[in-house]
Amino acid sequence: MLSLLSRRNRIFAGPGTSKRRWLPGVDRVLWGIPLAMIAVAGILIASTQREADYADWYQHWVTAAVGLGIALLLGRVPLERLRQLQWPIYGATVASLIAVRVVGVSALGAQSWINIGGFHVQPSEFAKVAAILLLAGVLSKFPIERPVDLIRPTAMIAVPWLLVFVQPDLGTSLVFAAVLLVMAFWSGMPAAWVLLLLSPLISAIVAGVWAWGLLGWIPLMGWLAYKSLPWKRLAPAVVIAIEGAFAIGTPWLWSNVLQPHQRARLTMFLDPSQDPLGGGYHLLQSTVGIGSGQWFGLGLMHGSLTKLRFIPEQHTDFIFSALGEETGFLGSALVVIGFAVLMWRLLQIADRATSDFEALVVVGIGAMLMFQVVVNINMTIGLGPITGIPLPFLSYGRSAMLVNFIALGLVSSVARRGRKSSTRR
Numbered sequence: 001m002l003s004l005l006s007r008r009n010r011i012f013a014g015p016g017t018s019k020r021r022w023l024p025g026v027d028r029v030l031w032g033i034p035l036a037m038i039a040v041a042g043i044l045i046a047s048t049q050r051e052a053d054y055a056d057w058y059q060h061w062v063t064a065a066v067g068l069g070i071a072l073l074l075g076r077v078p079l080e081r082l083r084q085l086q087w088p089i090y091g092a093t094v095a096s097l098i099a100v101r102v103v104g105v106s107a108l109g110a111q112s113w114i115n116i117g118g119f120h121v122q123p124s125e126f127a128k129v130a131a132i133l134l135l136a137g138v139l140s141k142f143p144i145e146r147p148v149d150l151i152r153p154t155a156m157i158a159v160p161w162l163l164v165f166v167q168p169d170l171g172t173s174l175v176f177a178a179v180l181l182v183m184a185f186w187s188g189m190p191a192a193w194v195l196l197l198l199s200p201l202i203s204a205i206v207a208g209v210w211a212w213g214l215l216g217w218i219p220l221m222g223w224l225a226y227k228s229l230p231w232k233r234l235a236p237a238v239v240i241a242i243e244g245a246f247a248i249g250t251p252w253l254w255s256n257v258l259q260p261h262q263r264a265r266l267t268m269f270l271d272p273s274q275d276p277l278g279g280g281y282h283l284l285q286s287t288v289g290i291g292s293g294q295w296f297g298l299g300l301m302h303g304s305l306t307k308l309r310f311i312p313e314q315h316t317d318f319i320f321s322a323l324g325e326e327t328g329f330l331g332s333a334l335v336v337i338g339f340a341v342l343m344w345r346l347l348q349i350a351d352r353a354t355s356d357f358e359a360l361v362v363v364g365i366g367a368m369l370m371f372q373v374v375v376n377i378n379m380t381i382g383l384g385p386i387t388g389i390p391l392p393f394l395s396y397g398r399s400a401m402l403v404n405f406i407a408l409g410l411v412s413s414v415a416r417r418g419r420k421s422s423t424r425r
Contacts, residue, residue, distance in 0.1 A: 029345040033338045034393045038064045041394040044322045047301045048315040063398045067405025074409025086133045093130035096123035097163035112167045122399035124164045124172045132364035140356040144189035171387035182367035192228035203243045204250035218243045285311045286380045290324030297328030315396045320380040339373045349415045358414040365407040
């Protein structure tokens with residue numbers, strides 16, 4: 001059993017096939033791009049702390065060094081060994097998330113951390129990797145061939161998702177949903193089903209923005225259900241009923257359930273000037289900082305808004321604004337291109353994986369990283385609501401950094417085995 005998608009024609013040919021390699025055994029793209037970003041991020045974080053009474057920017061590099069060591073060790077371990085431990089890992093993850101509710105530390109409106117030996121550890125970050133391992137094990141045995149096949153992976157991901165959601169940590173909980181959808185699609189779920197799963201959310205948005213659009217959208221989803229789902233008579237009726245319920249219920253929930261500050265947080269990115277000193281302050285300052293960088297930036301350690309700390313939490317969730325101000329459009333574009341190339345490399349590695357389980361792990365890691373990249377960057381430039389999602393490898397955060405390197409270590413393990421098997425052919 002090679003691949004759920006039959007790996008036809010090896011369409012992801014790329015680095016790793018050449019006989020001559022810089023540092024044999026080292027994947028230049030997989031390791032080079034994250035390490036380059038971390039090197040620049042350390043300087044950006046230092047820049048955000050120039051006028052602060054503390055200076056812990058160097059810990060970004062220290063944590064990365066520790067993470068690199070862990071990743072290199074994981075890269076030597078066949079992933080099938082971890083597959084045997086996926087349930088204990090999952091159990092430990094759920095237990096840690098429950099412990100957060102009992103003895104967790106609160107900060108910035110969320111109870112998401114546990115104090116261990118003087119360090120604040122965020123179990124929800126590690127839960128993402130544990131969920132990927134579990135989903136990969138389940139989907140490799142039970143690929144999505146029928147709609148009912150979605151029940152098993154959804155039920156398994158529901159427990160950590162709910163425990164993270166009630167912290168409350170909406171941003172991280174969304175990562176779980178994105179990972180589930182992408183991994184289910186890779187395991188064989190039709191693209192039409194992905195759209196149908198997302199369609200209630202779209203109906204809710206359309207109902208609030210342009211209600212007349214539902215006259216075209218809901219029938220379209222009913223037709224898609226008829227064409228793609230097995231129950232030709234029942235499926236369209238069920239889908240149309242669900243779409244209608246979301247279209248009718250969302251405006252009521254918006255007006256009667258959500259508090260004014262909750263509604264403002266979801267819509268403030270559309271017009272942050274309506275509350276320039278409150279909910280819109282972060283976004284306004286972020287966009288001004290990015291725009292002031294223009295084409296080539298003001299230079300590392302020379303950003304004026306960054307120096308004067310106009311943007312709260314800039315070293316974590318809003319590090320992209322410091323990047324934009326100090327390196328300009330050129331530096332920002334290079335980072336975006338770097339993430340795109342990294343994602344392409346992950347797809348290549350997944351395509352060459354020796355088992356469905358390994359391929360699904362790599363795809364899940366790619367979904368986890370790229371979802372965070374898209375949401376974080378859109379947040380800082382005003383194209384999405386503000387959520388607590390960090391930018392991988394650039395945002396300051398010990399737990400997030402360690403998890404990113406653990407993910408790279410798992411991918412490296414798959415890449416090594418895939419490379420060895422390809423040389424035997």
